[in-house]
Amino acid sequence: MINRIDLRGRDLSARELVHVLPRAELGVEDATHLVAPIIDAVRTRGADALREYAERFDGVRPEHLRVPAQALADALNDLAPDVRAALEESIRRVRTVHSAQRPQDFTVRLADGAEVRQRWVPVRRVGLYAPGGLAVYPSSVIMNVVAAQEAGVPGLAVASPPQKDNGGLPHATILAACELLGVDEVYAVGGAQAVAMFAYGAAGTQPQDGETLCDPVNVVTGPGNVFVAAAKRLVRGVVGIDAEAGPTEIAILADGGADPGHVASDLISQAEHDPLAAAVLVTPSVELAGAVEARLVDLTSATKHSQRVALSLAGPQSAVVLVDDVEHGLEVVDAYGAEHLEIQTADAAALAERVTSAGAIFVGAYSPVSLGDYMAGSNHVLPTGGCAHFASGLGVHSFVKAVQVIEYDREALAEVADRIVAVANDEDLPAHGEAVRARFL
Structure with missing residues (x-):
């Protein structure tokens, strides 16, 4: 079912490891x-293109691209009490963690009359994407919205695919989560077309849309499939993005003391997202590898989405990777740069401190990725495809920008004037120096 890669006795560099590890x-x-024509169509034809793509990809032509306020209120009123309680608890935990992420302004006084300040300013408007294809993710609404709210963003819009069995509106639980969070600008738009709508805006073509359906945003965030990730890559520069959060990944570094049932269950928990989801076990224990492989067979046949899980586990992106020892395994998972990394070894917390490339790290037997998906308080919108080598998960920092404020008086400028002139002349930019000299003529 799942491939094996044997790296024992192989002294590979980090670059070489990238090429042999599964993707x-x-x-x-x-x-x-594939998505470039979709982006161009939405940019040029607005709501008409959005409806056409909804009919093509989602099997329904929405009457309302922007979700009516009454539909949001009704969704929350109809939400099962236990689900509402769970969403409220998730919101509370995520808000608590993200409120601590707010970066602090600072002021540096270099000399009398010479001051540099830095302040953090939220972007004006953001577009937040919540997937709704193979599964629906009210939890992703929470992760996106709470981070943006805690950053102080004044304008928030959410998009999620229209559902044929919900009258062309996004899934009812998605709508309920938006209502819980106080978001009233919600669109029944999915996939790459949602990213395009956020990046370029979209004009409406029916009375209920109004003259402008959706104004452009400054930043687009949220997880999605590979097509959503590709669309975000194509609009980067027109808008900011969080990261190319494509099909989910889990890597587990485990030694012989790990419980094979826990490991297999955690691999399957992420494999059920998508046939392209990656599930990777890295271990020095041949015995654990064999036991996990056996458990995967049993658990896959018993799980609800068994076909999807089987495709994910059998795909080239998933594998059991044998290594010489835990130290070797640490090198491997760092080279891989997983979206989610579980460490189920002796001294797991100490090993976690040494990892440099992972979207989020889950330490020990009782910190499964599923905890982070819903209730840990951390954010589950994380970089995939090796982007963890240079990108962070979603957070308050994704929605703010640093503005530097420089204030010198006459005496402070005079103190460094000759040095500015010297550097400007050396760079053959004499007008730079002359701009300083002009203040002392």
Whole structure:
């Protein structure tokens, strides 16, 4: 069912490891060629294109691209009490963690009359995407919205695919989560077309849309499939993005003391997202590897989405990787740069401190990725496809920008004037120095 890669006795560099470790065959680069026409159509034809793509990809032509306020209120009123309680608890925990992420302004006084200040300013408007294809994710609404709210963003819009069995509106639980969070600008738009709508805006073509359906945003965030990730890559520069959060990944570094049932269950928990989801076990224990493989067979046949899980586990993006020892395994998972990394070893907390490339790290037997998906308080919108080598997970920092404020008086400028002139002349930019000299003529 799942492939094996044996790295024992192989002294590979980090670069070489990247090439031998499993990844999905359909990458973001491939998908960009497929989504480019979608982005262009939405940019030029607005709501008409959005409805056409909804009919093509989601099987329904929405009457309302922007969700009516009454539909949001009704969704919350109809929400099962236990689900509402769970969403409220998730919101509370995520808000508590993200409120601590707010960066602090600072002031540095370099000399009398010479001051540099830095303040953090939220972007004006953001577009937040919540997937709704193979599964629906009210939890992603929470992760996106709470982070933006705690950053102080004044304008928030959410998009999620229209559902045929919900009258062309997004899934009812998505709508309920938006209502719980006080978000009233919600769109029944999915996939790459939602990213395009956020990046370029969209004009309405029916009375209920109004003259402008959706104004452009400054930042687009949220997880999605490889096509959403490709669309975000193509609009980067027109808008900011969080990261190319494509099909989910889990890597587990485990030694012989790990429980094979826990490990197998955690691999399956992420494999059920998508046939392209990656599930990777890295272990020095041949015995654990064999036991996990056996448990995967049993658990896959018993789980609800068994076909999807089986495709994910059998795909080229998933594998059991044998290593010489835990130290070797640490090198491997760092080279892999997983979206989610579980460490189920002796001294797991100490090992976690040494990891440099992972979207989020889950330490010990009682910190499964599922905890982070819903209730840990951390954010589950994380970089995939190796982007964890240079990108962070979603957070308050995703929605703010640093503005530097420089204030010198006459005496403070005079103190450094000759040095500014010297550097400006050396760079053959004499007018820079002359701009300083002009203040002392």
